[in-house]
Amino acid sequence: MLTIRKTNAYIGFLLVVIAITISPIIKVPIKGNWILYQTDDRLFFISFVLVALTGFCLYLRRVAAFRIFTYVLFIWSVLMAAAVFFKxxxxxxSKFFDKVLAKTIHYQWGWIVLLVGVLLLVTSVKKMQLTVPT
Known part of the structure; x- marks a missing residue:
C-alpha cells in the first residue's frame, strides 16, 4: 500500500512552484537575473503543466499517479538543467563566442530550490505493509 507523507509533499510542491515561477535560474551579465520563463518559455510551460498535474493528483489522492508524476518531474528537472547548460x-x-558566453552566465539559487522541492516530492511516497490486528 502506498502512502503519502503530506508535509513533505506540500513543502516540496510549494518549493517547486516557487522555483519555477519567481526564483532566479540564471544570471545574465547585462540583463540581470532571469526566471525560467525568461530563459525558455517552452521549458516553463511544460514544467508548469507537470507541476499542475502533480498537484492535481495530490489533491485527488491518486497516490500511484502522484508517484509517477513525481518521478517524471524529477527526470524533467534534470533534463531541464542539462538543456539550459547546453543552450x-x-x-x-562559434567556439570563441560560446566560451565567452558560458563564462559570463552563472546558475542561481533557483536550481537548488527546484532540486530540494523535487527530492521532497519523490521521497514523500512510501510503501507500507497493511497490518490487520488479530
Whole structure:
C-alpha cells in the first residue's frame, strides 16, 4: 500500500512552484537575473503543466499517479538543467563566442530550490505493509 507523507509533499510542491515561477535560474551579465520563463518559455510551460498535474493528483489522492508524476518531474528537472547548460554553452555556434558566453552566465539559487522541492516530492511516497490486528 502506498502512502503519502503530506508535509513533505506540500513543502516540496510549494518549493517547486516557487522555483519555477519567481526564483532566479540564471544570471545574465547585462540583463540581470532571469526566471525560467525568461530563459525558455517552452521549458516553463511544460514544467508548469507537470507541476499542475502533480498537484492535481495530490489533491485527488491518486497516490500511484502522484508517484509517477513525481518521478517524471524529477527526470524533467534534470533534463531541464542539462538543456539550459547546453543552450548557454552552444548559443552562437562559434567556439570563441560560446566560451565567452558560458563564462559570463552563472546558475542561481533557483536550481537548488527546484532540486530540494523535487527530492521532497519523490521521497514523500512510501510503501507500507497493511497490518490487520488479530
Amino acid at each position: 548557454s554553452n552552444n548559443y552562437f555556434g
